[in-house]
Amino acid sequence: MKQYFNKLYKNANADFMAELRERLDKDQKTFIVTANPEAFMFGEKDPEMHALLMDEDVTVVADGIGIVKGAAMLDVQVAERIPGVDIAENLMQYGHELEKSIFLLGSKQEVLDAMGNVLAEKYPNLKVVGAIHGYVPDKDAAFEEIVQAKPDIILVALGIPAQEKLIYKHFSKFDKGIFVGVGGSLDVLSGSKERAPEFFIRHNLEWLYRIMKEPKRIKRFYNSHVKFIFRVRKEGRKLRK
Ligand code: UDP
Numbered sequence: 143m144k145q146y147f148n149k150l151y152k153n154a155n156a157d158f159m160a161e162l163r164e165r166l167d168k169d170q171k172t173f174i175v176t177a178n179p180e181a182f183m184f185g186e187k188d189p190e191m192h193a194l195l196m197d198e199d200v201t202v203v204a205d206g207i208g209i210v211k212g213a214a215m216l217d218v219q220v221a222e223r224i225p226g227v228d229i230a231e232n233l234m235q236y237g238h239e240l241e242k243s244i245f246l247l248g249s250k251q252e253v254l255d256a257m258g259n260v261l262a263e264k265y266p267n268l269k270v271v272g273a274i275h276g277y278v279p280d281k282d283a284a285f286e287e288i289v290q291a292k293p294d295i296i297l298v299a300l301g302i303p304a305q306e307k308l309i310y311k312h313f314s315k316f317d318k319g320i321f322v323g324v325g326g327s328l329d330v331l332s333g334s335k336e337r338a339p340e341f342f343i344r345h346n347l348e349w350l351y352r353i354m355k356e357p358k359r360i361k362r363f364y365n366s367h368v369k370f371i372f373r374v375r376k377e378g379r380k381l382r383k
Contacts, residue, residue, distance in 0.1 A: 143377050146182045146195050147218040151203045154221045155228070158203065162229070162320065163236045166294060169318040175306055176205035176226030176323065179212070179370035180362075184303045186373075191303045194310040203229070207346035208367055212374040216381060223346070227327040227337065233295050233320060234331070238265035245288050248276035248299030249328040256332035268295075276300045285312045296321045299328045 151158055165172050175181060175195065181202075184191040194200055203224040204210045213220040237244055244261070246254060254273045261270055271291040274284045276299060285308060288296055296319050298305040305323030313321065329335035337343070338351035349367070353359050 143182060143186065143373055144216050144218070144381075146177070146185055146202070147209075147213045147216050147220075149196065149202050150177070150209070150213060150218065150220050151201055151224065152218075152220050155224050158224050159229075159232050162232065163240075166233070166236050166242060166320055167240055169294070171313075171316060171318050171320075173200045173309060173313055173321045174229060174323075175200055175202045176224070176229060176325070177202050177209050178206040178302065178366070179208040180302050180366035181306070182209070182212075183366050183370055183373070188303065190307050190310070194306055197310075199313075200310075206349065208349075208370060212370065215374050215378045225348075226322065226324050227330055229322055230297055230324045230327040231331055233297070233322070234261065234265045234268060237268040237295050239267070241267045241269075242294035243269040243271045243291075244295040244297065245271050245291055245293035246273040246297050246299070246328065247281075247284055247288065248274075248297075248305065248324075249326075249332075250277070250334075251275040253328050253332050253334045256334050257328050260332055281308055282311070288312075289315045292316075293319060295319070297324045297328065298322070299324050299326070301325055 185195045195202060204220050205226045207223060210220050210223055246257065254275055258270060258273065261268060271293050272287060278284055298309055302323065302325060309321045309323060330337045338348045342348050342351040353363055
């Protein structure tokens with residue numbers, strides 16, 4: 143588990159965003175994994191997820207407070223959270239400023255429609271070159287369309303780890319592009335789902351808000367986050383022996 147923490151991006155959110163803008167500007171191919179405890183837990187079970195988390199060409203950032211706290215418990219210094227939803231939103235803004243193109247894969251059709259309206263209104267200089275919802279049976283065929291479109295920004299919203307594994311599988315076919323698995327970010331940025339109120343964000347309680355809003359998440363939360371805490375504690379104890 144510690145190897146995943148060691149690979150995390152360690153600097154501040156603002157530094158990360160500045161680097162991201164520059165990479166977009168210079169067409170530098172980039173794959174960002176916004177890690178939550180689930181991502182690292184999958185990494186231990188799933189060889190493909192493990193390989194991509196450890197790949198030198200993949201940037202892993204701490205999406206949630208669980209990863210930041212877990213890092214501290216294992217003596218890895220990570221400055222702060224870099225939430226995936228902020229990355230997605232900033233990429234839209236940078237894409238608008240730099241007149242780039244975007245392709246969206248995943249989430250529901252109505253979310254994509256609403257997102258299209260938001261993009262046209264708020265980021266008119268960002269060109270939408272394709273949008274395919276996440277319930278098509280053949281996601282590999284959908285990715286071939288992305289290869290053809292050669293977009294500058296590719297947001298994949300299928301949930302962890304499906305989105306990361308799909309990007310990783312097709313990544314070598316691209317010469318450029320900023321690829322991010324964004325989970326439920328399009329639901330939020332399209333206005334279809336509300337992000338947690340400021341209070342929850344400020345106190346690092348977004349996870350609690352999401353469970354309150356969608357109680358069916360509790361099982362998933364237990365299976366990843368609660369087991370994760372025990373797993374990190376155990377590793378921390380080993381470290382201190
Ligand atoms: N999703 C999808 N196809 C699927 C399963 C999920 O497009 O087969 C989408 C879903 O609509 C949502 C996103 O994937 O927009 C995952 O959201 P969730 O909030 O579960 O992800 P998290 O942010 O918790 O990783």
